Amino acid sequence: MRYLSVTTPEGTSYRHPFTGDALRLGRSSSNDLVLHDQAASRNHAEIISRPEGYFLIDAHSRNGTYLNGSQVIEAVPLRPGDLIRIGSTLLVFNDTETGPSGVAGGLEDHATPGSATTRPGTITPGTDDLPFPISDSIAVDQVAVTGREGSGGEGAAGRLDALGEVIGTPLASPEQMRRIIFAADQQLAFHHPLNRILEAVMDLARDAVCYERGVLLRWCGDELVPVVERGASGEVGRPVSFSRTIAYHAFTRRRAVLLAKDPHEIFPGATSIDEGNICSVMCVPLWNNREVIGVVYVDNRGFARRFTRRDLQVLTFLANIAALKIDNAELFSMALEAQGMYRILREAAAIQRGLLPRRSPTIPGYLLDGDSIPCFEVGGDLYDYHALGDGRFGIGVGDVAGKGLPAALVMSHFQAAQRALSELRLPPEEMIGRLNRILCRCLPENRYVTFFYGILDPGRHTFTYVNAGHPAPLCVRRSGEVERLKLNHLFVGMFEDHAYSSETIRFEPDDLIICYSDGVTEQEDADKQPFGERRLEALARGIESRAPRDVLEKILSAVDGHSGGRRHTDDVTLVILKREGHDVQGQGQ
Amino acid sequence: MFKVKVSDEGTVRTLVLEGRLLLGDSLTTLDKVVMATLTEGHKRIVFDFTKTGAIDSAGIGALAIYRKRAAEHQASIKVVIPKRSPIPSHVQTPIRLLYDTHEEVASAVVSF
Numbered sequence: 155m156r157y158l159s160v161t162t163p164e165g166t167s168y169r170h171p172f173t174g175d176a177l178r179l180g181r182s183s184s185n186d187l188v189l190h191d192q193a194a195s196r197n198h199a200e201i202i203s204r205p206e207g208y209f210l211i212d213a214h215s216r217n218g219t220y221l222n223g224s225q226v227i228e229a230v231p232l233r234p235g236d237l238i239r240i241g242s243t244l245l246v247f248n249d250t251e252t253g254p255s256g257v258a259g260g261l262e263d264h265a266t267p268g269s270a271t272t273r274p275g276t277i278t279p280g281t282d283d284l285p286f287p288i289s290d291s292i293a294v295d296q297v298a299v300t301g302r303e304g305s306g307g308e309g310a311a312g313r314l315d316a317l318g319e320v321i322g323t324p325l326a327s328p329e330q331m332r333r334i335i336f337a338a339d340q341q342l343a344f345h346h347p348l349n350r351i352l353e354a355v356m357d358l359a360r361d362a363v364c365y366e367r368g369v370l371l372r373w374c375g376d377e378l379v380p381v382v383e384r385g386a387s388g389e390v391g392r393p394v395s396f397s398r399t400i401a402y403h404a405f406t407r408r409r410a411v412l413l414a415k416d417p418h419e420i421f422p423g424a425t426s427i428d429e430g431n432i433c434s435v436m437c438v439p440l441w442n443n444r445e446v447i448g449v450v451y452v453d454n455r456g457f458a459r460r461f462t463r464r465d466l467q468v469l470t471f472l473a474n475i476a477a478l479k480i481d482n483a484e485l486f487s488m489a490l491e492a493q494g495m496y497r498i499l500r501e502a503a504a505i506q507r508g509l510l511p512r513r514s515p516t517i518p519g520y521l522l523d524g525d526s527i528p529c530f531e532v533g534g535d536l537y538d539y540h541a542l543g544d545g546r547f548g549i550g551v552g553d554v555a556g557k558g559l560p561a562a563l564v565m566s567h568f569q570a571a572q573r574a575l576s577e578l579r580l581p582p583e584e585m586i587g588r589l590n591r592i593l594c595r596c597l598p599e600n601r602y603v604t605f606f607y608g609i610l611d612p613g614r615h616t617f618t619y620v621n622a623g624h625p626a627p628l629c630v631r632r633s634g635e636v637e638r639l640k641l642n643h644l645f646v647g648m649f650e651d652h653a654y655s656s657e658t659i660r661f662e663p664d665d666l667i668i669c670y671s672d673g674v675t676e677q678e679d680a681d682k683q684p685f686g687e688r689r690l691e692a693l694a695r696g697i698e699s700r701a702p703r704d705v706l707e708k709i710l711s712a713v714d715g716h717s718g719g720r721r722h723t724d725d726v727t728l729v730i731l732k733r734e735g736h737d738v739q740g741q742g743q
Numbered sequence: 744m745f746k747v748k749v750s751d752e753g754t755v756r757t758l759v760l761e762g763r764l765l766l767g768d769s770l771t772t773l774d775k776v777v778m779a780t781l782t783e784g785h786k787r788i789v790f791d792f793t794k795t796g797a798i799d800s801a802g803i804g805a806l807a808i809y810r811k812r813a814a815e816h817q818a819s820i821k822v823v824i825p826k827r828s829p830i831p832s833h834v835q836t837p838i839r840l841l842y843d844t845h846e847e848v849a850s851a852v853v854s855f
Contacts, residue, residue: 555800556766599811600804625833641836648807672800672833684797687831 156208156249158201159361163191163242167330167362175203179240180213193217193241201232201247208232208247217241222366222386224456235384237366237458244364244459334362334468338475348483352382355450355476360384362472363436363465365452369396370476371405372440372448378405381448386455396451397435404437404449410473411437412466434460438470440477447477499531499559506532506562509569511539517547517612523702524551524729525710526671533725534561535671536569540576545613548576548585551624551669551729552605555645560601561725568593568603582607582620583654586646590622590654593647602647606639606669615661615733620654622646625672625687630694632664632735639667664735666705668694673724677713685716702730745769747776755787755852756780761794766801777809781816787855788813791823791848798834810841821851 156172170177170187178185180198189198195215202209209229212219219226220239238245341354356368366386371378378401383394404411413435432453440448450473454460506528514522524537534554541547550572554561571592575585586607593603606627608619621627623645626638643654670690677685693712697705706728713726745762758776763769780788790806792798798806813820822842824835838844845851 553800555804599808600801602804602807604800623833623837625831626836641833644807644837644840645803648804672831675831675833676797676799684831687833 156247158187158238159246159248159364160187161244161364167333167364169248169361172201177201178213179245180215189240189243191241191243194243198240199226199238202229206231208249210236210238215240220456220458222456222458235360235386237364237386237454239458242459246360246364248361330464330468331471334358334471337361338472342475342479346483348480348487349381351476351479351483355472355479356382356384359450359452359469359472362468363452363461364454364459365436365461366454366458367394367396368450368452369394369401370440370448370450371396371401373405373446378402378448396453397432397437400435400437401449401451404439404451405446408439408441408446410439410466410470411435412461412463431455433458436461436466436469438466438473440473440480442477442481447480449473450476496531502559502562503528503531506566509566510537515539515541515547517610519612519615519734520610521702521732521734522547522549522730523706524669524727525706526725526727527710527722528562528725529673529722530558532559532562533557534565535673535725535727536565537669537727537729538569538572540573542576542579542609544579545611546579547610547612548582548607549610549669549729549731550605550607551627551671551727552603553624553671553673553725553727554603555601557724564597564601564603567596568605572605572607581656582609582618583656586620586622586643586654587652590646590652591650594650597647599648602645604645604672608639610661610731616658617661617667617731618656618658620656622654625670625675627667627669628691628694629659630666630668630697632662634695636691636694661733663733665733666694666697666702667731668705668709669727669729669731670709671725671727673722673726674709674713674728676724677717677722677726679716680718680720685713689716702732705730705732745772747773749776749780752852754785755789755855756785757789757791757848757852759791759794763797764795764802764805765797765799770801770805773805777812781812781818784816786816786818788818788820789823789848789851790820790842791851792828792830792838793823793825793848796829798830798838803834803837806838807841819855821845821854823848823851 158170158172159167160170161167177187178197178200179187179189180196181189181191181194182196185197195213195217197213198215199213199219200211202211208231210219210221210226210232211229212226221230222237232247234247234249236247238247338358341358342351352370356370359365359368368384369380370382372381380393385392385394400411400413403409432455435453437449437451439446440450450469452469510526511524514524522539526533526535526537528535534556535552537551539547539549552568554564554568568589572585572589575588580588586605589605604623606619606621606624608617610617619639620643621639621641622643623641626641629637629639631637639659642657644652675685675687675690690709693709697708700708709728710726745764745768748759748761750757758780760773764773809820820842822838822844823846824830824838824844825846828835843854845854
């Protein structure tokens, strides 16, 4: 769709569609677009369509037609974004068929982040020696107008007086604001990629305030970097130079800036303004209700009209909307990334669950069961069973220091190593000694694994174990007496020369061993009191005749009850081994 | 709120660890104090856990690392854990395996 964005001498803006092959402009009612401008001739100018494009022709007007600041002498080609001035009426030629921005060519192609620091014709940043006075009392969401003559005691009105031109200019009319809000709503209501949003902001601003050149700059931690540039006609593809002094002033002071009076007087000798032949500048902060994340800078050159306080109000309004949209777009992207990460974590969790035993082995005369519940998607707890091939079984329970993904990575490595070593049917102390040496060579210094490993000989009813830094399992005798399979060695993965030794206990009928991770006893209640070892022991004394699955669920239920249903703060792992007796009531498998 | 109170008695520097020694700020605080103590050249150091409420696995890991760091600086660390400490036994045991432990600061100080 082709149209002209028209701004009348009164400041009212509207769109005029361009549907035919020609569009005549002038004061006469016979024109396609009637200009209510005393400086316009009755038949002032014409836009015509030719096979090679659109052309602007001055119809021998008395006061002339200007394209991007230059007087039109003969037919000149029109490009989207071109600024036409007839008297005090401004018209921007738009053609949305050339892209959402209305400007031919992708701006990303010539956006040169970081190049502003070395771009010729710009002013060296320096906000403390600005050539005009500043009032710090005006917030970013208000329109502030900065001029040459302001003083500390003056409000915005005083500075307006100094500017001269904008006295008596009304603020944006409700109708104009309605149109801008409508356009902003259409362009920005839905989610779009961030670069498209930023470009839409600059296009909306061009329609609303008819700037000739504009730059949207984002704060990248240590400098303002141009991310969208809108050059004048004939300059598309070239970086837009801008006054860094004004941009940094608006950014650091959180103030909207309007230079409506001759900027050459305000900035005598300023290279970027002199070389750019700039006649008027606006710069407003992008404020997202928390911080300033950049600025929108626009200017007009040559004989183009000077911005008014009304324009500044409109640009501030658009910048505020833009800042919130930028915030939303970035949060949306982060949410998508988090969603992707969550999917990966869920896959990792499924893989990790697959590393744990799928079912307990059948051991004549014994019942065995275990479970592990990570506090995050993945965890650092593990348990495992190994049939050693001679009727004996290895049983291990471990806990990697830390939680989440890092712990899970160590856990999978450790699991693989101990499974490989179990094939060698090593005594527990030798198995753990080798595991210790393997881990010492590959784990980060602050990582270690607590590991309880024992070999059950069901023929002799003995259990030979090493406890390497793991919470001491409970051995609950049929009588209700509780013994600890004491912690007699350092964890694995930190001290390579540590020597491990084993101990052996004898199993009697109905004896029960409860192996657990510290997530069981350290689960806290609302008052930050841990479940504790004593509570676990008391619980164990009352359940010695129950099947392993029942014991396991009873302990988990008690821990959940203690935490008041809150999420576990650590991985919880339990392995229950029981020698069958006469009063087993449930199934362990 | 975790705090480390530092005091010197003769050639012995005592660090009183008040609060919960857990992954995060408390460990960062302790790290700074311990490394500063070793860098300053103190060779006899006491960790007093009398006012320590809890130590998590990251805390134990840090204590294990301090043993290595102390050895690198030719320093020696003693530990005070009273009988009625709320620190669970499975946490106390590795500390006792890592360090020479005492029930009172005075006993730890004279043991060097």
